[in-house]
Amino acid sequence: MHNVQNITLMLLFLLLQIGCSAQKLDNSNDDSSQVEITTCYKNIHSFEGVTDIEIIIVKRTGDNLNGIYHWLPAFKDKRLGEFVGVATSSNLADVIYSFEQEGVRNQTQLQLEFTQEFISISGGEKSTGLNRKLKKVKCD
Numbered sequence: 001m002h003n004v005q006n007i008t009l010m011l012l013f014l015l016l017q018i019g020c021s022a023q024k025l026d027n028s029n030d031d032s033s034q035v036e037i038t039t040c041y042k043n044i045h046s047f048e049g050v051t052d053i054e055i056i057i058v059k060r061t062g063d064n065l066n067g068i069y070h071w072l073p074a075f076k077d078k079r080l081g082e083f084v085g086v087a088t089s090s091n092l093a094d095v096i097y098s099f100e101q102e103g104v105r106n107q108t109q110l111q112l113e114f115t116q117e118f119i120s121i122s123g124g125e126k127s128t129g130l131n132r133k134l135k136k137v138k139c140d
Contacts (some may be wrong), residue, residue: 035061042135056121060087
């Protein structure tokens with residue numbers, strides 16, 4: 001009888017341990033690093049009634065980033081592209097940028113630097129004009 005009570009107590013203790021461990025695992029999914037944060041940047045260049053627009057939308061979940069980077073000139077061939085990468089620090093990220101311009105698909109590595117008011121883009125060949133600084137704006 002005494003052994004049955006000890007075994008029952010041990011089983012109860014083990015079930016309690018398993019239940020608490022499972023609850024801890026379930027709570028790990030509530031981590032704030034899994035929340036997606038969207039930030040938008042835009043430059044508008046107007047000259048004599050002609051407007052060119054550059055836009056970047058960054059979606060960040062934890063250290064993972066993805067988004068778009070478009071250049072929409074009034075008269076020239078537009079550049080439309082998307083990027084994917086990883087944050088290397090709180091204000092820097094390395095991304096692979098895939099884009100199409102003048103009917104040609106291309107890919108290059110870029111570095112994004114974030115400040116309170118801007119995003120700075122560096123990398124790629126200088127002839128592509130990818131090295132830019134865009135102002136943070138409210139996402140529409």
